[in-house]
Amino acid sequence: MTKVGVAGYGVIGQRLADGVAAQGDMELVGVADVAPTLPVRALAERGMPYKLFTAVPEKKNLLTDEGIPVSGTLEELVQEVDIMLDATSAGIGAKNKELYQKYNTKAVFQGGETNDVADVFFHGYANFEKGVGADYLKLTSCNTTGLIRAIDAIDRAVGVPRTAMTIIRRVADPGDYHRGLTNALKVDHAPSHQAEDLMTIMPHVAATGILIHTPVTHGHIITPVVTTRDKINKEKLLEIFHAHPRIRVVRLEDGFLGNASLFKYARDLGNPRGDMYEIAVWEESIVMSGDDIMFAINIPQEAVVIPENIDAVRAATKMQTTRETGTAKTNEYLKIKAR
Ligand SMILES: NC(=O)c1ccc[n+]([C@@H]2O[C@H](COP(=O)([O-])OP(=O)(O)OC[C@H]3O[C@@H](n4cnc5c(N)ncnc54)[C@H](O)[C@@H]3O)[C@@H](O)[C@H]2O)c1
Structure with a gap:
């Protein structure tokens, strides 16, 4: 023990x-x-x-x-x-x-x-x-943990020389008062620390990104654009993510409309505090940009x-x-x- x-x-x-x-x-x-x-x-x-x-x-x-x-x-x-x-x-x-x-x-x-x-x-x-x-x-950090899960999974399957992302960051945890009662978005200096942290852990990936604070508490959303060494498509990416225990593939069609749906679903599962250990990727968010692939992931910051x-x-x-x-x-x- x-x-x-x-x-x-x-x-x-x-x-x-x-x-x-x-x-x-x-x-x-x-x-x-x-x-x-x-x-x-x-x-x-x-x-x-x-x-x-x-x-x-x-x-x-x-x-x-x-x-x-x-x-x-x-x-x-x-x-x-x-x-x-x-x-x-x-x-x-x-x-x-x-x-x-x-x-x-x-x-x-x-x-x-x-x-x-x-x-x-x-x-x-x-x-x-x-x-x-x-x-x-x-x-x-929470965002970097979830981001690296996704990029590492793709990297091991098809190689990732480059990625860029937008991070939509929840401004506070549920129950916090110390960030004030806000109703505004705030843009951070680029590159975001999450992209720099990713490069520290995965130095072979050139990463950059922009972070925007948003006045919500139930999860961040990241939208990485990923350049791969070997060819990738939506089916291959879904295969990679489905095989990863800490990545949950969800669908808009099933009612997972955004961060709040995932928080509610975790509560419906009976998970203590509405926690979810997995990041979630929306199946319908996966899209090609030339040979690059783009998708949206949800980061449940308190449990990830x-x-x-x-x-x-x-x-x-x-x-x-x-x-x-x-x-x-x-x-x-x-x-x-x-x-
Ligand atoms: N909140 C998130 O979503 C989140 C996600 C990932 C990582 N983190 C990181 O986790 C760390 C903790 O964040 P948190 O959100 O849990 O903070 P928190 O404020 O909820 O908890 C910190 C706790 O530490 C206690 N504390 C302060 N000084 C102490 C001491 N000397 N010895 C023992 N306890 C002491 C405080 O009383 C408090 O209960 C930070 O480094 C944060 O960046 C936070």
């Missing part, structure tokens, strides 16, 4: 904890946070299915005064585990790293940290082997990075040493399968 701890019990941390708890060959030792946030209060109201550790021992009373049981400190948690999944607010992971280094505990950081926090910028499908045995890994995080645990702790075996185990325990 690989012992895993989660630091930061927010949007991503809660889902990482659930994901690790679902793995038959991992033990979730506990989660750490600093304050009685809503997810921490919900954890207590659910009867503490996971042990909670405080990251700021001198402020432990913030939790205990609210009747929330505290099992120890983050520093103690770090000593009990083989690896930490750090999903604290962007920038805090780099500070926590000092603690992980002090006890020689491996760690996986999230997209909000700078790349220099880790030895390996990691994606379960695109560069699993680079993570094998590594001490510090950083996961790609969970499987690749668990792949990172497998790679770093050498539970498996190949992408095929590592991603297959994660998929098995998270009940993700090609359809």
Whole structure:
């Protein structure tokens, strides 16, 4: 059993904890946070299915005064585990790293940290082997995780020398107030960091793109245009995507009209919090532009990075040493399968 701890019990941390708890060959030792946030209060109201550790021992009373049981400190948690999944607010992971280094505990950081926090910028499908045995890994952001799943799948089948994309980015997560009550689109400086991150992980692909923030919360949509080395067509692309366990092919014709349909469908499936691990590609969005191919994918930002995080645990702790075996185990325990 690989012992895993989660630091930061927010949007991503809660889902990482659930994901690790679902793995038959991992033990979730506990989660750490600093304050009685809503997810921490919900954890207590659910009867503490996971042990909670405080990251700021001198402020432990913030939790205990609210009747929330505290099992120890983050520093103690770090000593009990083989690896930490750090999903604290962007920038805090780099500070926590000092603690992980002090006890020689491996760690996986999230997209909000700078790349220099880790030895390996990691994606379960695109560069699993680079993570094998590594001490510090950083996961790609939600958009990049989903984008790379699609581009890597095409790359392995027909080769991808070039891609360009537009990213339509949800501006906040459901329940957020800190981004304001907005009704506007905002254009970012090009190239988007997702295109640059893709090139860091897949250096043989020339990638660029534009990102536009949109005032919605249920998922981003990316529309990549992909140049392939070998000839591709719609049927071939559908074959590639259907074979990928973490890519779901959906149809407008069936009622999947956009991001909100996928969020609603995840809730109809009974998935906790309306989560979906898979990115979705709309069958009717696939179109040729000369020899290039273009399509639209949905990125469920809150849940998409969970499987690749668990792949990172497998790679770093050498539970498996190949992408095929590592991603297959994660998929098995998270009940993700090609359809
Ligand atoms: N929200 C998304 O859609 C999303 C998607 C992919 C990646 N990410 C990345 O995941 C990371 C976490 O984002 P989030 O949206 O879950 O943030 P969040 O604000 O929902 O959660 C962060 C949690 O960390 C806690 N925290 C702060 N300082 C801490 C400390 N020193 N020790 C322990 N806990 C501490 C906060 O109290 C909070 O509960 C960021 O790097 C972000 O860029 C977010």
